[in-house]
Amino acid sequence: MTFIGRRRWASAGVVVATAVATAGIALSAPSAGAAPGCRVDYTASNWGGGGFGGKVKITNLGDSLSSWTLRFSFPGTQKVTQGWSANWSQSGADVTATSMSWNGNLGVGGATEIGFNGSYTGSSNVDPTSFSLNGTVCTGQQPPTSTTTTTTSGNPNPGNRVDNPYANAKVYVNADWSAKANAEPGGSRVANQPTGVWLDRIAAITGTTGARGLAAHLDDAVRQAAGSPLVIQLVIYNLPGRDCSALASNGELKATEIDRYKTEYIDPIAAILARPAYANLRIVTVVEIDSLPNLITNVTPRPTFTPQCDTMKANGNYVTGVGYALAKLGAVPNVYNYLDVGHHGWLGWDDNFGPTAELLFQAANAQGSTKANVHGFIANTANYGILKEPYFKVDDNINGEVVREKAKWVDWNRYIDELGYAQAFRQRAVQAGFDAGVGMLIDTSRNGWGGAARPTGPGPRTTADAFVNGGRLDRRIHLGNWCNQSGAGLGERPKAAPEAGVDAYVWIKPPGESDGASKEIPNNEGKGFDRMCDPTYTGNPRNGNSMSGSLGDAPLSGHWFSSQFQELMRNAYPAL
Structure with a gap:
């Protein structure tokens, strides 16, 4: 019935928010699939001994996306050693995270969180300061105009169903x-x-x-x-x-x-x-x-x-x-x-x-x-x-x-x-x-x-x-x-x-x-x-x-x- 499954990497250390860097995206004439507005919140915490954890929240401020690619560069010696909720890769200082099948869809105002464990050498673990989503740089601003209209419904099931069956019943x-x-x-x-x-x-x-x-x-x-x-x-x-x-x-x-x-x-x-x-x-x-x-x-x-x-x-x-x-x-x-x-x-x-x-x-x-x-x-x-x-x-x-x-x-x-x-x-x-x-x-x-x-x-x-x-x-x-x-x-x-x-x-x-x-x-x-x-x-x-x-x-x-x-x-x- 009810069993605990301890997370595999629990012994690596604790992830506690210690620093936040915020950026977003302002796009002019985006190409198909680009994000005309977004924000990225990056939170990192040092564990000591050259280890740290990173949490990245992506918020889409523009047209709906069916998939996304996030890119940023570490300013120092940081390396991603393990990641989750995205496909992670790194070449030199450049890091790429692409969406998975379940979190690629980001509607207007939609957000997703991804994360990683990392390592660094030396005494400083400096946060990255610039992020791009689908090829454009994040600024945290919405575009001045939008050509996409999104219609949502509080009822996921059409027909005779109400939004909350328990309400007034x-x-x-x-x-x-x-x-x-x-x-x-x-x-x-x-x-x-x-x-x-x-x-x-x-x-x-x-x-x-x-x-x-x-x-x-x-x-x-x-x-x-x-x-x-x-x-x-x-x-x-x-x-x-x-x-x-x-x-x-x-x-x-x-x-x-x-x-x-x-x-x-x-x-x-x-x-x-x-x-x-x-x-x-x-x-x-x-x-x-x-x-x-x-x-x-x-x-x-x-x-x-x-x-x-x-x-x-x-x-x-x-x-x-x-x-x-x-x-x-x-x-x-x-x-x-x-x-x-x-x-x-x-x-x-x-x-x-x-x-x-x-x-x-x-x-x-x-x-x-x-x-x-x-x-x-x-x-x-x-x-x-x-x-x-x-x-x-x-x-x-x-x-x-x-x-x-x-x-x-x-x-x-x-x-x-x-x-x-x-x-x-x-x-x-x-x-x-x-x-x-x-x-x-x-x-x-x-x-x-x-x-x-x-x-x-x-x-x-x-x-x-x-x-x-x-x-x-x-x-x-x-x-x-x-x-x-x-x-x-x-x-x-x-x-x-x-x-x-x-x-x-x-x-x-x-x-x-x-x-x-x-x-x-x-x-x-x-x-x-x-x-x-x-x-x-x-x-x-x-x-x-x-x-x-x-x-x-x-x-x-x-x-x-x-x-x-x-x-x-x-x-x-x-x-x-």
Whole structure:
């Protein structure tokens, strides 16, 4: 499910803004493909020992570009040793960076960030002072006139869809979950909250013991709507070889059974959703959590690799399955597809963040799908990442120790909470090629972290570790821990449009449903025993070889876990 993939070059040093040089482009009579206006912001930081990091932000101030070439010259002995988000080359002092497939399109006002690690000799690392984009020198000014008219729409999906399906709408309350919550002491306080409906196996479409089928949920949603806009949230979760890096959430379909996935799972779901009786519902689909990001973080040569993830990357069935699901579901005019983007403690590192956005764009255009079938993305699904960390930032300096560089909890991650991560990922996804109107969802069902253990201020300013550990609201042992976490609480209640770029806070994971069994339990649901759900487990590379932090006596994933539900209510924040 939720695993950390440490960035490959973390040991090289920290990138902290220490100097900024700004320039731009003013072009007369540009040739085709030239940029008639642009700005470049260059930020460099020295690590000592002749090493440094460079960050370059390119902003297009003129006509739209389909590709770009940035050139500049170092004034000294600097050499680019490693770069990202562009194709980097250097000849003598002259450096060239060209766009990649996902960031070549720069509309009017569009921007992209690229970066590199470098080396230099001597005592001075002087910034370059002149930059050119597509052959013209950057000055930061817009051209006096423009012949290009750009039309944008806040709605990436045409037809019957609205920009934000949650705006001015009720959200479906799953009566099956509500009954379980109501049966718990104090559970009536949250039993009326909307939660996701998980279609985690083929049988779930028609219904299983104790759980109604898809059509029955939709029928109930129509009744709850009573003629008003209503959102129903469905989790599409049954890929072949599902969740290749964990055992607790493995599914019924083997790695090669892509045809069954299409014909026995996606096709029947799409057919039901397309029924005229449900045409007035706003159907939000969370498409295949814990799938595509694994192909970035948990494959060879990463130390976090698993053979199962190598298999899924090689056979392509994650990309194929997600593309097919998007195409079939997206053909239903009132369906809103949201793709899973993990969480900040999984994908926040540089070598996970951008590549995941690119892979999602690839999947969105596979199997006859297009990017128009993606209405947005969802972060923190069924996870515990805190929504906001108020008491520390990655660039805080504690007695000479920068938090991002020295705090083990942060471990070079650029993001410390889900809101900052989600908003940044949205921007990065647009750079990868997705429409500018995409929105974000954040699952806040179990990330409240309230109760007596919740810090009320920053930690001691003695070391970066003490500062972060004393002030962080997320009280997990390690960010890579994902199974039935001890001490967790209910988070923000579901809410539409709570922050810029965020369509809604949602409870996609129904509180009280287990993440996985704490010991092996035979079953016919395809769910294995994952040691990350065992409270005695001492960990693996995906959680820094830390204790699992999980609760004992847990049932199979998706089954009711009463003691966890009670703990979630006790530790709710905001409190119940």
